[in-house]
Amino acid sequence: MTSLRITKHPILKLNSKKQILHFTFDNQKFTGVEGDTIASALLANGILTLRRHEESGSPRGVYCNIGHCFECRVIVDGMEGVRACLTPLREGMDVQSGQKLPKPFKTGITEQEFRDYFRAGESQ
Amino acid sequence: MERKELIICRCEEVSLTDISSTIEKYQCSSREVKLRTRAGMGYCGGRVCRSLVDKAIAEMKGDQPSDEIPLTYRPPVRPISFRTLGGN
Numbered sequence: 001m002t003s004l005r006i007t008k009h010p011i012l013k014l015n016s017k018k019q020i021l022h023f024t025f026d027n028q029k030f031t032g033v034e035g036d037t038i039a040s041a042l043l044a045n046g047i048l049t050l051r052r053h054e055e056s057g058s059p060r061g062v063y064c065n066i067g068h069c070f071e072c073r074v075i076v077d078g079m080e081g082v083r084a085c086l087t088p089l090r091e092g093m094d095v096q097s098g099q100k101l102p103k104p105f106k107t108g109i110t111e112q113e114f115r116d117y118f119r120a121g122e123s124q
Numbered sequence: 125m126e127r128k129e130l131i132i133c134r135c136e137e138v139s140l141t142d143i144s145s146t147i148e149k150y151q152c153s154s155r156e157v158k159l160r161t162r163a164g165m166g167y168c169g170g171r172v173c174r175s176l177v178d179k180a181i182a183e184m185k186g187d188q189p190s191d192e193i194p195l196t197y198r199p200p201v202r203p204i205s206f207r208t209l210g211g212n
Contacts, residue, residue, distance in 0.1 A: 053137055055137065056137055058137070060134075063134065063172075064172070068168070068171055068172065069134065069168050069171065069172045070135070070167045070168040070203070071134055071135075071168075073167065079205070079207070081167070081203065081205070
């Protein structure tokens with residue numbers, strides 16, 4: 001996909017000689033430039049979904065972009081809860097998106113499973 | 125937008141419908157709504173939705189936001205890692 005980065009601007013003077021930084025997002029290779037945040041680098045690469053909601057799995061991305069809402073949190077070099085909108089991009093960064101988590105305690109067990117469990121206990 | 129789709133608390137994915145049905149069912153304070161729906165108990169610490177929950181309750185019950193027991197601010201004001209406090 002072509003880059004969404006703004007390279008020409010009618011008013012702002014944009015420095016086109018910024019250093020290129022390489023990083024991975026979910027093990028896929030991407031590049032950003034010096035001065036990018038993780039969020040801006042991914043946005044320039046056309047990536048809007050930064051993580052999935054832990055319970056429902058619905059897609060989430062940048063919401064406030066000022067470090068307030070924690071919607072853009074990603075896993076950076078194994079550290080969880082890092083805000084993509086505030087964290088400057090570094091060379092060789094390993095960024096992973098948050099994924100849907102299992103919820104074994106949400107549904108619970110059925111009455112039959114409960115009975116079976118205790119019946120199994122009685123016979124021992 | 126559909127009320128059902130209108131998310132109030134993004135961290136815990138609580139919609140306006142969830143909040144309004146809880147208020148209708150239990151006639152409760154904003155703190156009780158928080159405890160029943162988990163709105164405002166997510167990762168961001170209620171920074172995004174606290175005032176929205178208060179406002180929704182004020183509108184539906186017709187009284188002032190944060191009536192008997194208000195939604196409080198508690199430390200840490202921002203989630204921070206132990207790493208930030210020192211150590212690795």
